[in-house]
Amino acid sequence: MILCLLINLGILGVFKYGNFLIASMNHALRLLHIQAMPYQFHLLLPVGISFYTFQALGYIIDVYRNETPAEKNFIGYALFVSFFPQLVAGPIERSGNLLNQMKNIEHLKLWDAKRITSGAILMTWGFFMKMVIADRAALLVDPVFDGYQMYGGTEFIVAAVFFAIQIYCDFGSYSMIAIGSARIMGFKLMENFNAPYFAVSIRDFWSRWHISLSTWFRDYLYIPLGGNRRGCLRKALNIMSVFLVSGLWHGASWNYVVWGGIHGLYQVLADFLEPYRKKVLQKAKVNTACFSWRLLRIVSTFVLVAFAWIFFRADNIRVALHIIQRIFTRPTPWILFNGELFTLGLDRIEMNILVVSVLILGLVDYVRYKKKLTIDAFLMEQNLWFEWTALIGMILMIYIFGKYGPAFNAQQFIYFQF
Secondary structure (H helix, E strand, O other), X not given: OHHHHHHHHHHHHHHHHHHHHHXXXXXXXXXXXXXXXXXXXXXXXXXOHHHHXXXXXXXXXXXXXXXOOOOOOHHHHHHHHOOHHHOOOOOOOOHHHHHHHHHOHHHOOOOOHHHHHHHHHHHHHHHHHHHHHHHHHHHHHHHHHHOHHHOXXXXXXXXXHHHHXXXXXXXXXXXXXXXXXXXXXXXXXXXXXOOHHHOOOHHHHHOOOOHHHHHHHHHHHHOOOOOOOOOHHHHHHHHHHHHHHHHHHHOOOHHHHHHHHHHHHHHHHHHHHXXXXXXXXXHHOOOOOOHHHHHHHHHHHHHHHHHHHHHHHOOOHHHHHHHHHHHHHOOOHHHHOXXXXXXXXXXXXXXXXXXXXXXHHHHHHHHHHHHOOOHHHHHHOOOHHHHHXXXXXXXXXXXXXXXXXXXXXXXXXHHHHO
16 A cells, blocks of 8 residues: 555656755755755646546555455556546545446446436536636636736735635536536536535535545545544644645645645634634624524635635735735725726626626525535426526526637636646
8 A cells, every 4th residue: 555655646746746845945955055956857747637646545545444345457447547527627536436336337327318417407507607707707816816016905805706706616617517427427426516605614614615625635634643533732733734735735836835724724723712702602692593693604704715715826925925915005995986896807797797697606506505406406306497498598608608719718727737
């Protein structure tokens, strides 16, 4: 097992982290006035290497734990690791789910109208999230973050909020398309997002965001480190370790590590302050069962998540700190009223299309949050006229309002770089 882990992590380390480690080492050497290493790797990063490496690692550990039998058929194993719908950006599948389905592929029913309809709805919704929302939001987000020296605090707040929407729709759309296309072929992939911006805490957010990765880290890193079984201090260290590694997994740059560390710190502080929070709420006689309290928790969680996204989106830590400084020291609230907002990348019409699309996204996520139904399950339990109206409406919005064509610089999926 150790040999297999070293081989897989070694390949990932060379391709993804080789230059990062050399650059970090050189920076440390320069601080000590020691000559830096001149060598750098000149290798193309294979698309999706983090995803299929973790999928392979999960299989190795499952076999070692006797939780899944070793696959004797190399073609079957290769199909599991390189299953094309989720190869480049997840979900990170488990051998107990996907590999078992592939072993029973001969029993797969080729034509199943209900299954194919379900997959087609998921794919259509994925295209809507990507082409109508994510790529449109990028037209505002990219100019502000790339030209960070030109803007004030309110512009950065607006850009951070829209980046939170962009990255959710960008990554969530790929997961939807992957899950939908696999379902059409008869394979059921695990759900990767569950209305994350309706989360009422950071811990709740990570139970809804990139579920395949967060559960992977829970099962293969957090629990083996001891989880919450070895006291409060060890639990805090385990949480921070997991989130720092999660940040590094997302990219070979220190700003990703800081992003992960912020989320880890959120959870450590929440655990530490929990007893005091309960006492304050009891003394203040706050009704924690009402809608207003839940709404406050949802909004505050979103603010914390959006703040951390600044480090994720910024080119480096220095840029992120510059943006945060401007948010607090150079407020420009007048741009919300004098029309300057529509000069950031989206004119008034495009902004209205984005706002309406985000409201549709919120409605779909609210159904998922309240009724525990994905969009395909919700539409397929409705009357036929409603189902087809919603589906045709999404298709028309993709064709009319989708960002594509020769005049548009199509945005690749953000998570392809990971």
